[in-house]
Amino acid sequence: MFDFAKHQHQFTQFLSGDDRALNFFFNYYGRAIYRYLSWRCGNEHSAKALTAAVFHKVWKQRHTLQNEDHLVGVLFVTAFELCISNQRADTSGGKTEIAEAISLQDAYRFLEDPEVLRARILSAMNRELNNLPRQQRNVLHKLYLEAKAVPMVAMELNIVPQTVRNTRNKAVHAMEQRLSGLEFMLVAMGLLLSRIERQ
Secondary structure, X not given: OOOOOOOHHHHHHHXXXXXXXXXXXXXXXXXXHHHHHHHHHOOHHHHHHHHHHHHHHHHHOHHHOOOHHHHHHHHHHHHHHHHHHHHHHHOOOHHHHHHHHHHHHHHHHHOOOHHHHHHHHHHHHXXXXXXXXXXXXXXXXXXXXXXXXXXXXXXXXXXXHHHHHHHHHHHHHHHHHHOXXXXXXXXXXXXXXXXXXXX
């Protein structure tokens, strides 16, 4: 099971309003949030601005957080919420908005219990990895669960680095197309937090 919530001292400082703790968590989880937003929004420029907005919003509501698990969940749910809001500003579509609103409501619900959050992350990630074609599953496993760099993955799988990148992108795109917003967020959380753990 994940052990990504292990910075009790920094979390206590975060709750007390210490800017150094905010910087610590931004440096620790910021890349994962940025990567998720890049996947979810499909726009690296928007992802950069939204990542800063996510941390700013969560910082303002830090007194509602129970522990670091809760902080991690709120960061991803806030990223999901801001991405949806950003997309709504660019497009209009009633059915899509209703579906996303339901997913967002579900996302907030599972934050109430960190153990439920962990179980759903692990379940969603493992299920989707098992549903992928073998090469895509192997690439994602080595990139995220083993936290290996692209050149190392290419060498181990006897393929070129560009094939690793293309395979990763195809796998992520396939999951985005197949999953609801909430399900994709859970899978992305699992992959990105696994990589953070092993770096």
